[in-house]
Amino acid sequence: MDFSVVSPQNLSQLRNAIRTLQRKPYRIGAGYTDLLMELRKSDTSDLTVINLAQINDNGLSHIKSLVNHVHIGAMVTATSICMNDDIARRFPTLQQAAANLASTQIRNVATIGGNLCTASPSGDMACAIVALKAHCVLMNVDGKKRVVPVVDFFTGPRTTCLKKNEFLYKIILPRNHKQTQHIHSGFIKVGTRNAMECSVVSLAYHIQVEESGYVIDAGIGIGASAPTIRFAEKAALNLIGKNMQNFTDENRNEFAKKVLTYASPISDVRATSWYRKEVLYNISKSVLV
C-alpha cells in the first residue's frame, strides 16, 4: 500500500483538496477501519487519501443537540455516540447500534460518516440512522450543502449518491414527537460472536408511543438483508395507530411478514439467504413484545 496522504486542517482546505483531485483517484479517510482493508486489496500507487482526522470543525466532529434536531458530525466516533446522553435516552436504537459495533478499539476510531459512506448492507449505525429517518447533509467543493433523506443516500451495495466533488458533512436526526411519552427503540444484531461481529442480519426499530399506548410514529431499518439497508416502510406504517400494549400473535406475524417483503438477502459464507429470512422474520416478531 503506497499512496499519498493530504491532511487538511479545516473545511476550506478540505474543499480545496477535493477540488484539486477531481481528475485523479482519491479517497476520503476518516477512521480507516473500512478504508484500509479495502485499499490493501487494490493497487494504490496513484491514489491520494484525504485524511479528515485533523480537521478542526465543530459541524464535522461534534454532536449538537438542538430543539428540533440532533446534528451528528460525520467524524463523530461510535464511542462518542455511545457516551452521549441525549442519544442514549432519546435514540436508543442508535446508541445500541454503536455500542455493539466491533470492539472498544474499533469503536474509538470508527466514525458514523464512514459507516454511512461505506454503504455496507450490514452497517450497524447506518441501519439505526435509517430507522430514525435521518437526513444526510452533503457538502460540495464550493461549500454548497445538499440535504438528502438517508434512504436515498444509499444507491446500491457500497455505493452512495455522493458525487465526486462532495463529502458527507453531517447527519440530522429529527427529534421525537412532543406527544411521545414512551419510546420503544432498540437495535437487534444477529451474528455468532459477542464482539468483532459483522451483522448477519440486523434490525433497528424506533417506535414512538403516546401516553395512551398508541403508536404515533415508527421507523424500521433492516440490515444485511438486501443490497442496501432498507427502510421497512409498510411494516412501520402498519404499527401506527395500534396500541403497544395489546399486540397479538397475529399482529406480530403480520408485522414480521411486512418486514420480510423488504428482504432479498444473499447467501454467502456467513449465512444462507434462507437463514437470513428466517431470522429476520423471527426477530421482527420479537420487536412487538
Add this chain to the structure above:
Amino acid sequence: MAKKNLKIIGTPVPKHDAKIRVTGEAVYGHDIKLPGMLYGAILRTEHPHATFTIDVSAAKKLPGVICVITADDVDTNNISYKRDHPILKKEEVNCIRDEIAAVAAETKEIAEKALKLIKVKYKIKKGIYEPLDALKSGAPLINKFSSGKFEHKNIAEKFYYEHGNIEEQRKKSMVVVKRTFTLPRMTHACLGTSNITAHYNKTTGKLLLYSSTQVPFLYQRDMAHALKMNPSDIRIIQPVIGGGFGSKLDMYPFEPICALLSIKTGRPVQILYSRHEEFLASPTRQPMTIEIEAGADKDGNFTFRDVNVIKDNGAYTSWGATTPFVIMQAFSSLYTLPACRFSATAIYTNNVFAGSFRGYGNPQATFALERVIDLLADKLGMDKAQIRIKNANRPGETTGQGLFFETCGHQDCLQTVIKKAGKKRKSENNRYRRGMGYASMIHVGGGAKIYRSDGCGTTIKIDPYGYCTIISGSNEIGQGSETVLAMIAAEELGISLDKIKVINTDTDIKPWDVGVHASRTSFVAGNSLLGAIRILKEKLNLKAGELLQEKSTSFNYEDGFIKTKSKQIALDKVVREMHFTLPNELAIASYFYEPSSQFQDKGFKGNVSGTYAFASQAIEVEVDTYTGNVRVLTVHVAQDVGKVLNPLLLDGQIHGGVLQGVGYALTEELIFKEGYLLNPNFHNYKLLTAADTPDIHFYPVETHDKQGPYGAKGVGEAPLIPTAAAIANAVCDALQIEMLELPITPERVLVALKNKNNK
C-alpha cells in the same frame, strides 16, 4: 524423590516471562532482524488442482530481487513423515496451499512485487474433494510420491484395532445406537503468524534457523534430510512463540524454502506469513467422519463400540494422518468397555492437509462417543449422569488396549461436575431454551511413547553466586513450563525464583528432548529436572558435609542455605568451595529421564503413557430458537491433574482450552469449496473473543500419581477435549434435536429445529 512439605509447588507463581511479554520486550520471530537480511516470499498456486508452466524471468529482473527459485533450481528430498511432500511443486499442483516459487529480496514490498511478476499458466484439472470419491475405481492417483502400501493407491494411512468379542457383546446389548458424525477443519489461529529466519554461512557451511518449531530435535533431523545436510550442521534457536497448539509439530515447506533462499544467497532470509497465508497454509485440525455403533446392556453397562473413521488426508501427509493413535484410545478406553473394534483410513484428496492440534483427534472422538452415550441413555430411559458414573474408569483398571490406570480420577471428575452443575435452570420462555450436557475425556498424561524415546534431558548448574541455571531439552510455547521448572528448582534447592534461569531454546546447547506435545512437558521435563537435582544434591551434600563437619547426608535446602538441625552454610559458599578448592568440581549435573511407558505392539496394545489424565465437564447452554444462537452459560470443569503444580497457570490452561473448545463446538470452521478456501480471515473465521468467554468453574482433582513430578499429570490438552461434546449434548438436550456435525452454527440449529417441527 521430591520433597513433601511444599513451599513453592502448588502456589500461584506468575509466569516467569510475564513482564517481558506484557511490556512488548519479548523477542518473537517477527522481531528478529539480522544484518544484511533479505525478505522471502512464497508464490502459491491459484488453483487447487492444475498443471502449470512458470516463467520467473521478469521477477528476477526487478531491482532488489536477489534470488528466485522454483522446483527446477533446488535439489531436495521430500518432506513429511511419509516423505510424500515436495518442498516446491513441479508442473502440477494438488492443493490450494501448493508452493510453486519463492523470492528473496531486499524488502518485503519488493519481494511481494516480484511474486506478481512471476507468470504462471495453469491448466485447471478436476480435483477430488471428497475422500470417498478418491477410492472410486478410475480415480486418478493424487499423490505420486506415496508408497502405495495399502489396497488403494489413494490411501495414505490405515489403522486397525480391536479388543474383546464384539459379536458376543452385541448380543448382550439391550440398546444399540449407530450414527455418523462429521467434524470440521479448525485452524489454530495463532496470534503470531508462522515465521522463520534462516542464516546460512557459506564459509562454515552451517545453517542457523530461528524457528518456532515445537520439536527442535526432530525438526533438525527433518530439515537436514530435506536439504541433504548433516543434522548437526543445523542449529535451531527458538524465539518466543506467539501460539503453538500443535501447529508447529511438523515442518512445512516454507521452512526449508527459507533455508534454501539463504543457502542460495549466503544472506539471512526471513519469511513471515501474512494472516491470509496463515489461514491458508498452516495446518488444521484433522477433519473426519466418524461412523460409530455402540451398545449398552439393560443395566446401562457399555458393551461394545464399532468405529470406522474416514479422514480427508489432503494432498500430502502430515501428523493429522496419525491422529487415530489418540482417537482409538478414546473409543477403546474411555469408560470401561468389554469390546471395541476400530478402523481408520486417511485418504488423499485435493484438499489441504491437517496437522496436529491440541487434543490430537481426541475432541473429534469424544464428540462422537459422548453424543452416542446420550443417545444410549435416552433409549434406555436412563439418567445421563448416572450412565456415565456407572461406566466411569476406575483406579487399577487395565483397559482392553492395555492402558494401565494406576491412578484415575474419572469418577471423581464426573461426580464433581454433576454435583456442582446441579439441575439445569428452567427455560424462561419458549424462545430461549436451556440445556445441560456432560462429557468426559481420557488423554495421555505422562507423555506418549510414539518416537524411539519419549525422554527429556536436563543439565542443572549452580554458579558461585548461588544462582541456578536449568538447561532443559524441553520447549516453552507459552504454556508456562519454564515457570514450573523454575518452581521445581526453587522448591528443591531453596533458591529464590528470581535467581533461577531457564535455558531451553538452542539445539547446540540443550540436551535432547522429543518435543512439546502430548501434554508432556511438565511431566517429562519436570521428572528430568528432579533427576538432575538429585544428582547435583549428592555432590552438594558431600561438600556441605565436609564444610559443616557433618556426617549425615540429609540436609534441608532452604532460603539459600544448606541446613541440618543445628548448623547451616550458604549454598553459594558451598558452590565456591566446590569450584575453587580441591578436587575442584563443578556444581553441575545432567540427567536423562525416560518415562516408564511402553511401545504399543502392532495391534496398538500397550501402556503408551506414564500416566493418564481424566476430565469431565458439565455445560449449561441457552439456545435462542429465533436465531439459533447458542449461549454457553456455565462450564464446570473437573480434571484429574494428579497434583496442582501452579494453580494460576493451570487456570490459564483451563480457560484457554475451554474457550478453544467452545469455538470448536459453535463457530470455528475453515470453509472450503472445491478446494478453494472461502474464509481466510478473522472476519469470517469465527475465532471467539474474550467477550464470548462463559463462566468457567474449575475443580482440580488430585490423584497424586507416583509417576509424575510431585504426583502431577499432563494438563494442557484436556480442557478442550470434552467441551464440544458437552456443548453438543447440552444443545440437543435443550431442543430435543440431533446434532451430527460441528460447529453447531446458528443456521444448523435452525435447520435442525425446522426438521424436527416438520416431522
